[in-house]
Amino acid sequence: MEKLLLVLVIILAVIGVAQIAKVYQLSMGIGNKREEEISPAANKMNGALLLIFCLVLFAFFIWELISHQDILLPVAASAHGQEVDTLMNFNWIIIFTVFFIVNFLLFFFSYKYAYDPKRKAYYLAHNNKLELIWTVIPSIVLAVIIIYGLRTWNQITNFEGGEDALNVELYGRQFDWTVRYPGDDAVLGDFNFTMITGPNPMGVISNENLPGRIKELQDEIQKSEDDLVNNILPHSQAMEIEEKIGMRRRQLAKVIAYEQSGRDFSASDDDIIVKGEFHIPVNREVRFNIRSSDVIHSAYFPHFRAQMNAVPGMTTYFKFTPTITTDSMRTIVKDPDFNFILLCNKVCGSAHYNMQMDIIVDTEEDYEKWLLDQKTFAATMVSQIEKKPETGKLEEKRIIAEK
């Protein structure tokens, strides 16, 4: 019923507009005015409106600048961030100046030189001097911008961490972030995507979990093969299972290769994996090793003026030194609930808009204290297995227990 009414209203509106147009057309015929002959009054009015529009635009801009100051990001909370802000402000000054001058000239000339039948336009085809001026001046300004910008860029993007830098792994997947700390040995353990399981979301490899993973994959393959043998399945479903078996076999080969490589994977034992929020110490360089499980994400730290894409299949890096603790920042922005936030800034699927993680910047002592409370990777694996012995990982449990 509502839709019918809507359609009726639209039809009536169309008829109404058509009638108005008819009246309009008839009245136009009386004056016999040609459309291309713009009357002096219309010219004057539009010229004046252009100037007014320009002034209103400027006023709107200034109003926004003043009224929405508080929505802008607070002071940069990282060492390089302060340099970024200085560079940004330097650019703003140039941009605002050019914006006001050029727009004003454009609209002012339009207003000032509106048509006057008594006047003839000034025939000016070119003027090399003028053109040279406005090629050279932008070139100089841009040279300054480029040199200044690149100097800062080269400083920021030296991704080699310093001696005492904290190496942290940041791992994105649909739709959350996971952070891994290297633990006491300051080395992040190896990883591979074939090792990913529920309790091991980052696919970290340890000496202990390799046999368990092999067993798990073998079991899965066995189960699928049994399915194929014992059931009469439609062709498409059988194909699917066969494909799955193939994938599992290839994964298994990879995992077995790790086991037989004879390499020592114990570096991961003291690694610490956290979700939900993570802590970093103030005034110490943090070097993020950024990875993704599935699609491209982007690790965006607006308060630290830092961002880097997380790309599946490779590790990307970004480093910064936080300079303001969460507590101090809460005082600065006068908001006791303030938190630094890590967001995802590359569209990654339906819940992209809520892929976030809190960052707590602590003093060195608080950070160490917090770190002590966290479970190591080896401990998590044990507790996961204890919690769910039914998942067929008794073998793994036995190995860990033996150790």
Add this chain to the structure above:
Amino acid sequence: MAAITEAHASQHAHHHAKESFVSKYVFSQDHKMISKQFLITAIVMAIIAMMLSVFFRLQLGWPGESFEILNFFLGDKWAPDGVLDKNMYLSLVTIHGTIMVFFVLTGGLSGTFSNLLIPLQIGARDMASGFLNMLSYWFFFISSIIMVASLFVESGAASGGWTVYPPLSALPQAMPGSGLGMSLWLISITIFIASSLLGSLNYIVTILNLRTKGMKMTRLPLTIWAFFITAILGVLSFPVLFAAALLLVMDRTLGTSFYLSDIYIGGEALDPVGGSPILYEHLFWFLGHPEVYIVILPALGIASEVLSTNSRKPIFGYRAMIGSLLAIGFLSFIVWAHHMFISGMNPFLGSVFVFTTLLIAIPSAVKAFNYITTLWKGNIIFTPAMLFSIALVSTFVTGGLTGIILADATLDIQVHDTYFVVAHFHVVMGLSAIFGMFSGVYHWFPKMYGRMMNSKLGYAHFWLTVIGGYGVFFPMHFVGVAGAPRRYYQYTDFPMFDGIQDLNVIISLFAIMAAFAQGIFLFNFFYSIYRGQKAIQNPWKSNTLEWTTPVEHIHGNWPGALPVVYRWPYDYSKPGKELDYVPQTVPLSPDEEEH
């Protein structure tokens, strides 16, 4: 030679008489009809894309609110109880972007005005190949249909953003829109590329070979120069997108791994190893950046013509304008990676692209200053076309300036992929190009349809559009500087974004107003086709050749011999001349200098 051409023309005229409906209106090979076909298709596509934008603006302005209209258009699946679904939100954003960039501002803008103006302004009977030209339109039409059809797919249209980065777009399990919707997107774009290449090759050949006697390259109107360089950019860059799309199709269907590696998704570790999504980004932006100029250059060409004609003054610095077009065209090929500063590519590569990108500001600045000098001491007639061209210069300057921030890799770290980017490119290429398109429609409507558009409705349309345009995209810069990422379904999950909510309401209100304002244009356009005042031959007292053809369209454009050109097209208000314009066909008087 002339005799042969004449015979050809009379044959055309003869042929004209017994044309059937199908060959005249449907499978026409006449450039004027094809141009109208492009324009009407683009208008329909623009209406669809604009409606999509209003839908997602409703969600952004009033997150989680129920709107009957969303339910009406999107149905219970995508807008249950009138609340927009979050997957549909991403589809809307993606298809809005795709349609606007490719179908409206590339196919629509170039297709319409290159087709209409190239033969008319260079003095040619038609395009070099009428048949290819017709194919170009029909490929465009088919790809449009497929793109719109993808909105109606069960699993939703493509929704990874208009850049469709893999692996998101390559893996159907990554999001619903990456299923059939994405396949249709790829098919549609592939056909579109074919259309664009056919068109562009035709434009280049026509401009190089079919100029009439006396029409030297240095006497071409700037519109033609702009179309010429646009076509070259298209021919050189679209094949790269074709390659990118083809590799993506293979990754999706044949199990290759050009873009995929080490992926664990939906509880499965996938097979592909060794590919890199960054490869796709390079290929995509190798088209994607020239594409920006493919969109904006025709608009700038139109503005050059309209500003000069209506200022009654020559365009200032004709040769500098051509030079800056060439410079922009060349530079546009070596700046693509400025979209990828934080993609994980080598930062040193980033610094090279900072340099080349900021260089583009120089020819762009030259163009802007030359436009303003063209207005200076002019005698300006404010036709609706003129108003849109002036607004174009304003948005081109405003949007270009914020580009300086984005081109600077250091600053891009902070504003990359935020609303600042959205604001920037909508102002500099969205608004500017669409203003250029409106300007062109108002200016050449008499040439297309032999009637005039109503100027009063034109004024109303202009003022509401320009206020709406700036009203939408100006506050968006602030949202971006506040750190709000783009392509977010809502911002309510972050206390830090509470402050942008009122701006989002303002933006949405302006967007709705601007959308309604386009109703005025649509009415004016379609009404004027049938009922507008009959046009005279040269309504704007313009110098270019298209105004020497009869108002009624004929095959071959000129009833008699082709016009001969003696001067450049910008002799407005030349000293010593009685009238304030001297058409290109008027010979130089003995003591006259060319310019």
